[in-house]
Amino acid sequence: MDNNNNKNNNVNDSPLVRIHSNAEVLDPQIRALDLEYEDQSLVSPQSLGRKKHSYDEAAHRSLGSGGSDHCSPLLMRNSVAESIKIVVFSAKINLLMPFGPLAIVVDKFSGHHGWVFFLSLLGIVPLAERLGYATEQLACYTGPTVGGLLNATFGNATELIISIYALRNGMTRVVQQSLLGSILSNMLLVLGCAFFAGGLVYSKREQVFNKGAATVNSGLLLMAVMGLLFPAVLHSTHTELHFGKSELALSRFTSCIMLVAYAAYLVFQLKSQQNLYVPVNEVENQNDADLDDDEAPEISKWEAIIWLSILTAWISILSEYLVDAIEGASVKMHVPVAFISVILLPIVGNAAEHAGAVMFAMKDKVDISLGVAIGSSTQISMFGVPFCVVVGWLIGRPMDLNFQLFETASLFITVLVVAFMVQEGTSNYFKGLMLIFCYIIVAASYFVHVDPTSVEDKPSKPSH
Structure with a gap:
């Protein structure tokens, strides 16, 4: 099913198809969100909306941290902060850096x-x-x-x-x-x-x-x-x-x-x-x-x-x-x-x-x-x-x-x-x-x- 067609589909099936196809190639965090809401999404349209919002947020973060050329300044600042946290503050041996x-x-x-x-x-x-x-x-x-x-x-x-x-x-x-x-x-x-x-x-x-x-x-x-x-x-x-x-x-x-x-x-x-x-x-x-x-x-x-x-x-x-x-x-x-x-x-x-x-x-x-x-x-x-x-x-x-x-x-x-x-x-x-x-x-x-x-x-x- 094409992603462009998904935009015009109803709310009960389009998020499932669209989310599942993109989650395969983006971030493990998105897969976790997919699994977390999967059972609820089969029952409740409101849960589909929550799932779609969580997916878009995770995908946005994934693209931002991946060094995309189209990142907004806010995402780039967040990416820099996360990068400093990972490289500088993640290892205990870095306590020696001030020396x-x-x-x-x-x-x-x-x-x-x-x-x-x-x-x-x-x-x-x-x-x-x-x-x-x-x-x-x-x-x-x-x-x-x-x-x-x-x-x-x-x-x-x-x-x-x-x-x-x-x-x-x-x-x-x-x-x-x-x-x-x-x-x-x-x-x-x-x-x-x-x-x-x-x-x-x-x-x-x-x-x-x-x-x-x-x-x-x-x-x-x-x-x-x-x-x-x-x-x-x-x-x-x-x-x-x-x-x-x-x-x-x-x-x-x-x-x-x-x-x-x-x-x-x-x-x-x-x-x-x-x-x-x-x-x-x-x-x-x-x-x-x-x-x-x-x-x-x-x-x-x-x-x-x-x-x-x-x-x-x-x-x-x-x-x-x-x-x-x-x-x-x-x-x-x-x-x-x-x-x-x-x-x-x-x-x-x-x-x-x-x-x-x-x-x-x-x-x-x-x-x-x-x-x-x-x-x-x-x-x-x-x-x-x-x-x-x-x-x-x-x-x-x-x-x-x-x-x-x-x-x-x-x-x-x-x-x-x-x-x-x-x-x-x-x-x-x-x-x-x-x-x-x-x-x-x-x-x-x-x-x-x-x-x-x-x-x-x-x-x-x-x-x-």
């Missing part, structure tokens, strides 16, 4: 680097989590290819923003160590906590995940280790053809190769070999997919884009204060810069991944936890690190892939440990506990590690 502006105030009036660093660190935590949330919301409106590119771009945006500011200030070692720390944190701490939490919930059986995806990611991580190992060995053995130049040229060439390899990996993952990334438990995954189909995005596409821009800009502002306070905080807190860069900074950037991986593991979705933890490490090692080398090349900062032997060795050992842990395709709380213990050993090592090359970066800072 960001407080860090700026402390820097302006006291200049105490220790407090500025600590407050900036706390202020960035909820922003990193909300950035991941906005990325997920935007990915709901895109296909899998664009969604994968969004995750690659914004999944580790916090680390990349901090790294670019540090690189601009000439703090090359901070950039190298913070990116390295993100890889170590994701592979040992995040994955270890996910395995441990999931293993405790399902202690009577081992959790199973797809070995194929884990193997591909482990191979990419070993390729990244190779890219970092050769410049470090070349520098340590003093076998460069042109001292000081060959190492940098090799790093830039290798970085370009790694970026091409990561692009090929995205195509492989999203186009060619989608079946490789299907979780092992097909039946359970199908049920989960049915549940996921019922979950609609909470904000519109343009709202997600606007929030991504706002959060990225705010993270950039706080990152500048954070980077400027690193050296002063190291002196005030009597903590090595290497420990701050490798351990403290990555924990902030990985806060969202950490919580998400643990949550999925406790719901027996270990494949997703593995993708969050190891996938994020792959993004940083194959995209983040070479991207920073190329950015340094463009802005005149000679960043290379020589992470020094101590850092490269810690990465190499970590990749080997994780590769052995995931080769069987099963996880339990003991494996998680071992990974957490490995991370504690790494953290203790960097707490007593003095990096003499970090001092060399200071003279290269640009004058403001």
Whole structure:
């Protein structure tokens, strides 16, 4: 029955037909109203009028919140208020947001680097989590290819923003160590906590995940280790053809190769070999997919884009204060810069991944936890690190892939440990506990590690 004809029909049947046809494509709230009044509408014409009024009101709200181009100013104001409520006030972790502006105030009036660093660190935590949330919301409106590119771009945006500011200030070692720390944190701490939490919930059986995806990611991580190992060995053995130049040229060439390899990996993952990334438990995954189909995005596409821009800009502002306070905080807190860069900074950037991986593991979705933890490490090692080398090349900062032997060795050992842990395709709380213990050993090592090359970066800072 045509909607145009419905307008001319009598009141007893036109609302039912018109409402039912449009409720299928608008909002779940409208379906609820349809079911709520269905029995009454068969009896009473007055109830049909109430139903029609409720339907029109719900449809009006749905169109307003969906970012329609024809929204009235009143609806746009309501939409903005609802969007702020959803993004800013829905998560408890957002209680840390005021620490960001407080860090700026402390820097302006006291200049105490220790407090500025600590407050900036706390202020960035909820922003990193909300950035991941906005990325997920935007990915709901895109296909899998664009969604994968969004995750690659914004999944580790916090680390990349901090790294670019540090690189601009000439703090090359901070950039190298913070990116390295993100890889170590994701592979040992995040994955270890996910395995441990999931293993405790399902202690009577081992959790199973797809070995194929884990193997591909482990191979990419070993390729990244190779890219970092050769410049470090070349520098340590003093076998460069042109001292000081060959190492940098090799790093830039290798970085370009790694970026091409990561692009090929995205195509492989999203186009060619989608079946490789299907979780092992097909039946359970199908049920989960049915549940996921019922979950609609909470904000519109343009709202997600606007929030991504706002959060990225705010993270950039706080990152500048954070980077400027690193050296002063190291002196005030009597903590090595290497420990701050490798351990403290990555924990902030990985806060969202950490919580998400643990949550999925406790719901027996270990494949997703593995993708969050190891996938994020792959993004940083194959995209983040070479991207920073190329950015340094463009802005005149000679960043290379020589992470020094101590850092490269810690990465190499970590990749080997994780590769052995995931080769069987099963996880339990003991494996998680071992990974957490490995991370504690790494953290203790960097707490007593003095990096003499970090001092060399200071003279290269640009004058403001």
